[in-house]
Amino acid sequence: MKVLKFGGTSVGSAQRMKEVAKLICDGDQKVVVLSAMSGTTNTLVEIADYFYKKNPVGALEVINKLEKKYYHTIGELYTKPAILQEAESGIKTHFNYIRTFSKSIFTLFEEKIILAQGEMLSTMMMQLYLKELGINSILLNALEFVKTDKNGEPDNAFIRENLNKQLQQYPDAEIYITQGYICRNFYGEIDNLQRGGSDYTASLLGAALDAEEVQIWTDIDGMHNNDPRFVENTHPVRNLHFEEAAELAYFGAKILHPTCVLPAKLSNIPVRLLNTMDPSALGTLISNETEHGKVKAVAAKDGITAIKIKSGRMLLAYGFMRKVFEIFESYQTAVDLVTTSEVGVSVTIDKVKHLEEIVNDLKKLGTVTVDHDMVIICVVGDIYHEYNGLQALVVNALKEVPIRMVSYGGSDYNISFLIKKEDKQKALQALQSIFE
Numbered sequence: 001m002k003v004l005k006f007g008g009t010s011v012g013s014a015q016r017m018k019e020v021a022k023l024i025c026d027g028d029q030k031v032v033v034l035s036a037m038s039g040t041t042n043t044l045v046e047i048a049d050y051f052y053k054k055n056p057v058g059a060l061e062v063i064n065k066l067e068k069k070y071y072h073t074i075g076e077l078y079t080k081p082a083i084l085q086e087a088e089s090g091i092k093t094h095f096n097y098i099r100t101f102s103k104s105i106f107t108l109f110e111e112k113i114i115l116a117q118g119e120m121l122s123t124m125m126m127q128l129y130l131k132e133l134g135i136n137s138i139l140l141n142a143l144e145f146v147k148t149d150k151n152g153e154p155d156n157a158f159i160r161e162n163l164n165k166q167l168q169q170y171p172d173a174e175i176y177i178t179q180g181y182i183c184r185n186f187y188g189e190i191d192n193l194q195r196g197g198s199d200y201t202a203s204l205l206g207a208a209l210d211a212e213e214v215q216i217w218t219d220i221d222g223m224h225n226n227d228p229r230f231v232e233n234t235h236p237v238r239n240l241h242f243e244e245a246a247e248l249a250y251f252g253a254k255i256l257h258p259t260c261v262l263p264a265k266l267s268n269i270p271v272r273l274l275n276t277m278d279p280s281a282l283g284t285l286i287s288n289e290t291e292h293g294k295v296k297a298v299a300a301k302d303g304i305t306a307i308k309i310k311s312g313r314m315l316l317a318y319g320f321m322r323k324v325f326e327i328f329e330s331y332q333t334a335v336d337l338v339t340t341s342e343v344g345v346s347v348t349i350d351k352v353k354h355l356e357e358i359v360n361d362l363k364k365l366g367t368v369t370v371d372h373d374m375v376i377i378c379v380v381g382d383i384y385h386e387y388n389g390l391q392a393l394v395v396n397a398l399k400e401v402p403i404r405m406v407s408y409g410g411s412d413y414n415i416s417f418l419i420k421k422e423d424k425q426k427a428l429q430a431l432q433s434i435f436e
Helices: 013-022 042-052 055-077 081-103 108-133 156-171 197-208 242-251 258-266 322-328 357-361 390-397 421-436
Strands: 001-008 030-034 137-139 174-179 182-184 190-192 214-220 239-241 269-276 284-287 296-310 338-340 343-348 367-381 405-408 414-420
Touching: 001 013, 001 197, 013 055, 013 108, 030 108, 030 197, 042 055, 042 081, 042 108, 055 081, 055 108, 081 108, 108 137, 108 174, 108 182, 108 190, 156 197, 174 197, 197 214, 197 258, 239 242, 242 258, 242 284, 242 296, 242 367, 258 269, 296 357, 296 390, 296 421, 322 343, 322 357, 338 405, 357 367, 367 421, 390 421, 414 421
Parallel strands: 001 030, 001 214, 030 174, 137 174, 214 269, 239 284
Antiparallel strands: 182 190, 269 284, 296 343, 296 367, 338 343, 367 414, 405 414
16 A cells, blocks of 8 residues: 655645545555645634634634635535535534634644645545545545654654554545645644645655655655755656655755654655645655665755854863763754864854844853854765765865855765855855766
């Protein structure tokens, strides 16, 4: 069995949903994971914001506008009056439920319930369309089998047991439709796997089912070797190792959510990135196989802040690094890159919510310098230290670009450079030469 995930753009209109239906109705049994229709989650966030601000009138106006969009979509999607009526009833039920939150205290708990409605709507609409086509399909509620533990991590044993129970109830179904992104937490409350979580859902379900393959369908024909917005003549990378894909996803490649890779990697299940707009394109296959001694792709991560701590007390002292990282931990701020010298350490972060407090605490340890609007350029491939010349090839390509930090050795699959924002395009274009 395969697990197929379709993102918001892929189900963003009636026509897109029809095209997805053509792709999945091939006679093979499969689990299909859907995101909310494109734009829906952002609109639901806006609705929740109005509720937080105790402005129910503003919320209801946005709700009415979004509901109208859904009625328009189903008017284009269905031809049978009975199916259309069922879809109208479902949409009315979901939006009336959202409206009820205008009459109560609004907290994060209620917000997550509202955010879950997008996936509930898209899967309901797809299931009804398959029903109209006469396809033997079943709509499964992800809230029945996707759960996180007390640490907020997926409860893999629970997912495996309860997903398989659900499938065993409908052994003859051709297609199992379910929601991405949404889940229940340790306390049984409706929660989610955060933005991009539909990829994560697909990978988790693939691992739970020992699937043959996980397919992530988007509007791009695979993961490109460079950013096509800044560089000409990029091309999809046909094969990536799980580690390479994880590095690219974390450092800027938007096509794949960084957390998606781990469950499939641990279960040795290939992940294939495919294009809904061009189903015949080969896309990118991610697996535990690798091409030795080859640079595969480049990605860039914007909005980076670099912090340098310099102190004579660091020289030959133990405990200094621990104190530095305890400060970041205390403010729940993750560090991307780290470089050290005998009297200093430089780190990068992409969350600056507690930057002022972090800097104030770091000043107790030494002299602190902060650089804003930086970019991490990540070069990914099988860049093992024993492969002579690869590192020099990468560094030489950036000979005309000022480099603030270099990080290499923490992974055999990544060399990262910190540069100024204004040098980003120049760096990406320069690195394209290593693929020619």
